[in-house]
Amino acid sequence: MTRKTIGQQMGRSSWAEPWKIKMVEPLHMISRNERAVALEKAGFNTFLLRSEDVYIDLLTDSGTNAMSDRQWAGLMMGDEAYAGSRNFYHLEETIQEYYGYRYIVPTHQGRGAENILSHIAIKPGQYVCGNMYFTTTRLHQEINGGIFVDVIIDEAHDSQSLHPFKGNVDLSKVQKLIDEHGAQSIAYICLAATVNMAGGQPVSMQNARELHALCKRYGIKIFMDATRAVENAYFIQEREEGYAGKTLAQILKEFCSYTDGATMSAKKDSLANIGGWLAINEQGLYEEACNLVVVYEGLQTYGGMAGRDMEVLAIGIRESVQDSYMHSRIGQVRYLGELLTDWGIPITLPIGGHAVFLDATRFYPHISQEEFPAQTLAADLYLESGVRSMERGIVSAGRNKETGENYHPRLELTRLTIPRRVYTQAHMDIVAESVKKLFDTRNERKGLKMIYEPKYLRFFQARFERL
Numbered sequence: 001m002t003r004k005t006i007g008q009q010m011g012r013s014s015w016a017e018p019w020k021i022k023m024v025e026p027l028h029m030i031s032r033n034e035r036a037v038a039l040e041k042a043g044f045n046t047f048l049l050r051s052e053d054v055y056i057d058l059l060t061d062s063g064t065n066a067m068s069d070r071q072w073a074g075l076m077m078g079d080e081a082y083a084g085s086r087n088f089y090h091l092e093e094t095i096q097e098y099y100g101y102r103y104i105v106p107t108h109q110g111r112g113a114e115n116i117l118s119h120i121a122i123k124p125g126q127y128v129c130g131n132m133y134f135t136t137t138r139l140h141q142e143i144n145g146g147i148f149v150d151v152i153i154d155e156a157h158d159s160q161s162l163h164p165f166k167g168n169v170d171l172s173k174v175q176k177l178i179d180e181h182g183a184q185s186i187a188y189i190c191l192a193a194t195v196n197m198a199g200g201q202p203v204s205m206q207n208a209r210e211l212h213a214l215c216k217r218y219g220i221k222i223f224m225d226a227t228r229a230v231e232n233a234y235f236i237q238e239r240e241e242g243y244a245g246k247t248l249a250q251i252l253k254e255f256c257s258y259t260d261g262a263t264m265s266a267k268k269d270s271l272a273n274i275g276g277w278l279a280i281n282e283q284g285l286y287e288e289a290c291n292l293v294v295v296y297e298g299l300q301t302y303g304g305m306a307g308r309d310m311e312v313l314a315i316g317i318r319e320s321v322q323d324s325y326m327h328s329r330i331g332q333v334r335y336l337g338e339l340l341t342d343w344g345i346p347i348t349l350p351i352g353g354h355a356v357f358l359d360a361t362r363f364y365p366h367i368s369q370e371e372f373p374a375q376t377l378a379a380d381l382y383l384e385s386g387v388r389s390m391e392r393g394i395v396s397a398g399r400n401k402e403t404g405e406n407y408h409p410r411l412e413l414t415r416l417t418i419p420r421r422v423y424t425q426a427h428m429d430i431v432a433e434s435v436k437k438l439f440d441t442r443n444e445r446k447g448l449k450m451i452y453e454p455k456y457l458r459f460f461q462a463r464f465e466r467l
């Protein structure tokens with residue numbers, strides 16, 4: 001028998017981070033009165049708070065990763081040549097090795113890649129199918145004349161459905177669009193793995209394989225949003241038959257093989273603080289992308305990143321596919337989620353990859369969607385505990401480009417996003433206790449009114465007032 005941890009002897013199954021801490025950054029908490037002033041100043045939008053006024057920062061997992069000692073060492077190996085930096089070739093090789101794509105175009109972050117892909121792959125009036133939308137991705141598709149069509153399975157819109165792969169594409173929705181409008185009317189399929197807006201929910205290997213077969217038949221390309229594809233691979237290893245014995249690296253490579261390219265926000269999975277890339281297998285499209293990268297990002301061997309950033313990213317990719325690392329990463333998210341469900345606090349289930357999503361509709365049943373329950377919850381949680389979260393509901397969904405009407409997403413969520421390798425299990429305890437305290441006084445809370453609305457991606461800069 002193998003030796004068991006204390007937790008396992010007690011009937012629990014413990015995990016631990018496969019690293020120890022070498023450098024620390026002090027945290028401090030300002031008073032409730034000071035937080036009330038800060039929140040008012042920020043227009044009740046957690047994106048407008050100063051980081052120094054935040055105690056535990058779960059706004060996002062984007063660019064908030066802690067680097068390893070190897071990455072810090074890599075930072076000193078930056079080759080800051082304008083053209084042909086050694087670090088670019090290291091990055092290119094690493095992406096080719098782990099993701100398996102042929103041609104790589106570096107960009108400053110994910111939306112830089114989305115911009116270029118949308119320019120070269122969408123003709124105005126064409127449909128772009130997605131397994132649920134992502135804010136920046138859909139905006140770039142629409143700016144380039146694309147019409148977004150949601151083809152995710154219906155279970156994804158239900159926060160309580162326990163489907164193990166809630167990110168899956170409903171192939172019949174794609175088939176219906178092909179039957180009604182023809183394959184040429186579809187620019188490409190944007191396949192996100194995992195699906196951020198659905199609660200960090202994964203796509204199964206079988207679904208990717210079947211989608212690939214369908215698209216191949218009609219000559220439709222699939223571009224993956226690979227931002228959290230390694231986290232997706234973890235769920236396949238855990239839940240899908242035939243994958244328990246495969247490594248994350250093997251699973252990732254197979255998954256990518258069902259797609260024709262990818263956009264990447266390396267600020268998430270890849271354990272870096274900045275960076276991104278676009279990958280394309282077809283030479284002609286790659287040449288068009290290369291032509292545009294110099295317009296928007298920089299030369300095709302840096303794309304808006306410093307040489308040292310590319311080095312950090314190459315090392316981060318290698319670390320991100322280590323099974324023991326990902327086990328602790330997902331384990332920490334699940335730890336927080338399970339504390340909350342044990343206390344009867346409504347969250348999106350199953351618990352996803354990068355965050356725990358509070359179901360604001362059920363947390364604040366007395367606040368209607370027009371009064372922004374998820375935005376209110378994020379504001380209240382900050383006020384009462386100094387924990388920063390963010391809205392993923394009607395504010396994030398924005399307005400229909402044609403009609404100007406608000407989208408009314410079925411999911412009205414407040415996201416507690418866990419930065420990678422940054423916080424400890426004790427911090428997760430504090431977060432859970434803070435949410436619980438707020439939950440116990442939820443009936444006293446009032447909603448919000450929007451008083452300033454920017455034109456694009458309004459969740460970043462909108463301002464609110466308490467009703």
Ligand SMILES: *Cc1c(COP(=O)(O)O)cnc(C)c1O
Binds near residue numbers: 062110111112192276
């Ligand atoms: C963050 C993110 C993006 C955009 O990437 P940026 O690096 O923030 O520009 C795209 N898709 C998903 C799923 C994301 O989470």
